[in-house]
Amino acid sequence: MKRHTLLQSAIQSLFRRAATQRYPAERTPTPERLRGTLHWKPEGCTGCCLCSKECPANAIEIITIDKAAKKFVARYHADRCIYCGQCVVNCRFGCLTMSPEEWENAALHKQVFTVYYGDAPDVERVLEGFVAPEPASNS
Numbered sequence: 321m322k323r324h325t326l327l328q329s330a331i332q333s334l335f336r337r338a339a340t341q342r343y344p345a346e347r348t349p350t351p352e353r354l355r356g357t358l359h360w361k362p363e364g365c366t367g368c369c370l371c372s373k374e375c376p377a378n379a380i381e382i383i384t385i386d387k388a389a390k391k392f393v394a395r396y397h398a399d400r401c402i403y404c405g406q407c408v409v410n411c412r413f414g415c416l417t418m419s420p421e422e423w424e425n426a427a428l429h430k431q432v433f434t435v436y437y438g439d440a441p442d443v444e445r446v447l448e449g450f451v452a453p454e455p456a457s458n459s
């Protein structure tokens with residue numbers, strides 16, 4: 321390209337609409353089916369662990385606090401998750417959802433990628449090192 325043509329193009333581009341988006345000031349709406357951050361709600365959870373067993377990234381754990389009382393805590397490792405949505409499909413009780421709005425997951429510290437879901441006192445117990453008792457054997 322000749323020098324004057326180059327200069328011409330540079331000047332013209334000053335008056336053209338920007339081809340790029342001014343993110344994060346401007347945002348396009350995310351698609352409804354975008355698989356963003358995983359959320360878990362305890363209502364309806366049976367502790368079947370179909371979600372965690374099938375997770376290809378070992379990114380979700382269901383910690384049993386009290387099986388009879390259906391008390392569980394979910395530990396989600398967002399930094400391992402590959403956002404495949406398999407756990408959401410596997411859960412027959414609608415406990416898992418992926419938010420299309422939450423996808424900007426960069427952080428400075430990796431601790432924020434380990435997320436606990438559940439009732440606050442149960443999460444507190446897990447953080448303090450709670451270990452679920454082994455189920456009683458029938459033998």
Ligand code: SF4
Nearest residue numbers: 365366368369371411
């Ligand atoms: S698959 Fe659903 S019901 Fe089963 S442990 Fe996971 S969240 Fe709970």
Ligand code: SF4
Nearest residue numbers: 375401402404405407
């Ligand atoms: S979305 Fe996929 S990788 Fe992430 S927790 Fe669920 S099954 Fe695991």
